[in-house]
Amino acid sequence: MTYQGVLTKMNTEFLDPIQYYLVFESDFINLNQMLGKTITLEFVKYQCLNCGLNKPIYRQGFCKSCFFDVPQAADWVMRPELSTAHLDKEDRDLAYEKKVQLQPHIVYLANSSNVKVGVTRKSQVPTRWIDQGAHEAIEIVEVPNRYLAGITEVALKEHVSDKTNWRTMLKNDIKDENLVEWREHLKQYIPEEASEYFIENNTETNLQFPVTKYPEKPKSLNLEKTKNYTGKLVGVKGQYLIFEDQTVFNIRSNEGLVVGITVN
Structure with a gap:
């Protein structure tokens, strides 16, 4: 076929x-x-x-x-802290940017090759974790826009990785981590603007790949x-x-x- x-x-x-x-x-x-x-x-x-x-x-x-023209490839896509729609400020297409940036976002921990911090729209959980090959993940913060998620990620990646080693992920050379403990440890580093959005009680999600x-x-x-x-x-x-x-x-x-x- x-x-x-x-x-x-x-x-x-x-x-x-x-x-x-x-x-x-x-x-x-x-x-x-x-x-x-x-x-x-x-x-x-x-x-x-x-x-x-x-x-x-x-x-x-x-x-x-x-x-270099479409809004889907603007810098704020890869660097959420550069989002400006909450300020009513256009980058490439304000209508598109408001649609994507001004919705609930999740800051999460995922374990694929190691524990890493990341950002995704709430509607993309758990799709984002699947795409990264994470075998376990947990939400840390749920904020109302992409900018707040971005500055939280920037603060947290001073204390935890924000990258996945694709070779380690594919070799399945991984270990289980207690992501609840990681969440509690990182709580102290969340920026003041986002601290009220910390998720106090949740459990990690486990994923199985074919x-x-x-x-x-x-x-x-x-x-x-x-x-x-x-x-x-x-x-x-x-x-x-x-x-x-x-x-x-x-x-x-x-x-x-x-x-x-x-x-x-």
Whole structure:
């Protein structure tokens, strides 16, 4: 069976295990059903997620000109502390920025390769944790806008990591942590503006990923260079496909590529 479409972040369902879907314009693939099967990935062309043109992807699924123009790729997306919609101040598109920034946000701890702090919209819990390949996570603070979440993250990352080691995450070289204890320890470092939003009583969320074999030495597939690749799918974790020969393919970092997928 053969499919073709432009890659976008995999859709997920929070089940046991997590269910993963590749969604194309007129079709979708439940990747859990593909485990154990041989899959061929073929690079076809580019398709910018904004303009739709066949132009090399620069970052986040956008061609270079769109990346520096669309509000979805503005600096505040990666650095929430730069959000200004609460001040009624426009960056690229105030209507879009108000829609995204002026809604409840969560500051959380997630354990994927190590304990890290992060920010997401409340509506994206637990999707954000799934995308990071976290096997456990907990909310620390729930604030009414992205700016407050951002300054809280900046304060907390002085005392806990804000990065995930993707190789460690994929090797499953991890350990369980008591995230409630971490939450209580970090409480003292929350900025005064956000301190009233601290979540006093909650428990960590545990996540199970559909992986039958973890790679010992994961090697990343660059489909733009190799053009096609064939391998046996043995797992999906975070936004990565994991193959039996230890090759891994990051769907998220390849958004905007049009690919052909053949399942044998």
